[in-house]
Amino acid sequence: MTETIKTGQMQMIPINLIDVLNPRERNKRVFEEIVTNIQTIGLKKPITVTPRPATDGTDRYLLVCGEGRMKAFHALGEATIPALVIEVSDENAFIMSLTENIARRHYRPLKLLAGIQQLHEQGYDKKVIAQKTGLCVEYVHGILTLLMKGEERLLVAVGKGKIPLNAALSIVGAGDDDQAIQAALQEAYETGKLRGKQLIQARRVIERRQTLGPSVAKGTPRKAQDVTTASLVRVYQKEVDRQKLVVKKAQLTQQRLLFVVSALRELFADENFSTLLRAEGLDSLPKYLAERVLSGGRTI
Template sequence: MNDDQIHMLEISKIKVVIPRSRNKFKHAEITDSIDTSGLRKPITVRRILDRKYEFALICGQGRLESLTALGEKLIPAFILDIDENKAYIMSLVENMARVIPRAGEQFQRIKEMNEQGLSNKEISYSTGLSLHWITSLTMLISKGENKLLSAVESGSIPISLAVEIARVDFEGGQELLIKAFDEGLIKHKDVGKIRDILDSRYEGLKGFLNNSFGVAKKKKKLTTDELKQIYQDNISQHRKIKNKAEYVERNLLIASQIFKELSDDEEFSKILDEENLNEVVKVIMKNTSCGGQND
């Protein structure tokens, strides 16, 4: 007999009998959507005799894995009283119904919905995809970023990385970043910084090429190794600037402390008065942390 009531079951007691692989980036998007919306659509299970598990999953592997990833201990579920064969057929039907569309099909449908005047929010509601994901996708579609769309559809890169790369204003920069990411030379969090470096480098080249007094240089196509080196050089440069700033700060603190001790000396104070240097010392002490603490 089937139970139409929704039960809160322990996730650890549910066995995934027929696991299926999934696009890790797409699954991460589903997990984020569940976490943001707070919606917990029930899964479907059946009771089993097993030493470790009490239930076998029929439908809802994605939801089960998403809630597990979010650290949930319980999940809403329908419990069906059916045998293993019927459960297998139901699971197979669900998997067939959720087959990922061929490359570009899903994006084409979303593009058509967008062209029909539907808002990103309406598309999100109709497709079950998060508003953030739809907004990112429609941006890529509107810019004609076909290569990036293909990379997202194939699961090569997450859509958030595709959006970062789409903002690159450097000839060949998109292909370069995708290749560098695929080869593991750069991490997702580095893309924004590298994009800024490439854009600055490209702006410099464009400015020189438009200068009638300069000699036009042919832009050299970067390799992934050269891209990595540019990024490392940029990091080294910033590290040197930081070290120099810390060196100056230490010396200012020392100077401030020296002036503070000297200001307590009557002879030194007398010299400052005679030479009209009191204001100079005050400025030095005011603009250092040591001096500021004693204001």
């Protein structure tokens, strides 16, 4: 499925002759910034199009890259826009458009990840998708796994960077068993897959997933179950496991603080080091540390 892309030529193309292959919603503030930049300094990079004659034989073009720039030009009242005209197939045009979107920070993650699924459905295997999009094979495999299982809620969290992909896969691998999910979370914490805010975010995503289902668009609250002794035990055990994680995190933080306090005490005992800090204007400490490092009282 490889294709040699011919070197394109720069042309002034009428905007009304350009069709958008992969339209996407755009943040209003970001779009206004694009319009302002083009109005102030002009178009720094031309859009990319490929010829696609209409059924009546008239010349038309398919937009490959530069939807925001084209819309900004249109908003400024321009009828034509500088464009690099290349010869590519519909599939390669889609891939080029998807690749540009992947490079953007503000692209909607679920729509972007669905694009990876579309490439897969068109017959591209994980390795080829990775090569064409610049993603690693493991990432593509993980995304396709979540997509095939309908885990939209986890996909959005991964796409926004709230939780890492390997942690999301561990959650999915645990199924719907609450204890297995908690065990997966604990293992992810202990192995360093989830740290700090990511652990909190993962818990929130799991709670929404359990309540609203894995789908974002069609999630509906699950029917409440009758309170039984077994359900109360499960809730209690869940809270116990959560508290254990909190305690473990607190103990780790305490150990690190003790190490920092001990190290700083030894450093400040060295007069040469203290003199150097004063000379560089770095002789102050946060109050919390100063009370423990510079006083003779207890450290914690």
